[in-house]
Amino acid sequence: MFILVCYDVETLTKEGKRRLRKVAKLCESYGQRVQHSIFECKMDKALYLTFENKILSIINIKTDSLRIYILDEDSIRKIKNFGIANIIDYEEPLIL
Amino acid sequence: MFILVCYDVETLTKEGKRRLRKVAKLCESYGQRVQHSIFECKMDKALYLTFENKILSIINIKTDSLRIYILDEDSIRKIKNFGIANIIDYEEPLIL
Numbered sequence: 001m002f003i004l005v006c007y008d009v010e011t012l013t014k015e016g017k018r019r020l021r022k023v024a025k026l027c028e029s030y031g032q033r034v035q036h037s038i039f040e041c042k043m044d045k046a047l048y049l050t051f052e053n054k055i056l057s058i059i060n061i062k063t064d065s066l067r068i069y070i071l072d073e074d075s076i077r078k079i080k081n082f083g084i085a086n087i088i089d090y091e092e093p094l095i096l
Numbered sequence: 097m098f099i100l101v102c103y104d105v106e107t108l109t110k111e112g113k114r115r116l117r118k119v120a121k122l123c124e125s126y127g128q129r130v131q132h133s134i135f136e137c138k139m140d141k142a143l144y145l146t147f148e149n150k151i152l153s154i155i156n157i158k159t160d161s162l163r164i165y166i167l168d169e170d171s172i173r174k175i176k177n178f179g180i181a182n183i184i185d186y187e188e189p190l191i192l
Contacts, residue, residue: 004165006102008131035104035161037131061179065131068176069100075171080164083157 001048002071005031005039005055010063022058026051034085097144098167101127101135101151106159118154122147130181 005027009020027033030051031041043051052068059066101123105116123129126147127137139147148164155162 004100006131006134034163035102035133037133038102038163056178059179064179065181066178067130067134067181068178069165069167069171070174070176071165071171072168075165075167078166080166082152082162082164083155083160085161085163 001043001045002076003031003041003043003048003051004069004071005041006067006069007037007059008065009037009059016060016063019058019060019064023055026054026058034081097139097141098172099127099137099139099144099147100165100167101137102163102165103133103155104161105133105155112156112159115154115156115160119151122150122154130177 007023009023010016011020024033024037027039027041030043030047031039034040041051055066103119105119106112107116120129120133123135123137126139126143127135130136137147151162
């Protein structure tokens, strides 16, 4: 499975900032960061279920958003990237 | 075509902040915002090419990142959403 993990975590509170760090750290251990809050991950169904359980145990569904896309071979081939890729210092805060 | 548009725009400069607003405004006119910097858009090939030209004329490829995914019916059916959806006040700055 090729998974695209996209999240918006509320960061107005200390707890939110902590969740954001935890979500990012978890995703880093499962895949490749392609943008500030987007990861591409390859995993089998069993690993995906573990990952989903873990990420759902971190986010706050009342304040955060998590959107997961499962891409097939055709969609993977058609991914288009423009501009910089994977060279952002993601440790620095970025105001969007 | 079902397009997922994901962007990271540098916002440390005034020009970057302006680009971010322009990119968001453009995407709003083509599709549905699902997260802070992610839009889902339905369009035909011709409209997509117009959109791609427009967004590429706004972003700075030396500092910004734009990633576009083209999803098929199967991937669309499998989209998973957890937590809040489409209820964020996107006009407010969000520190990620």
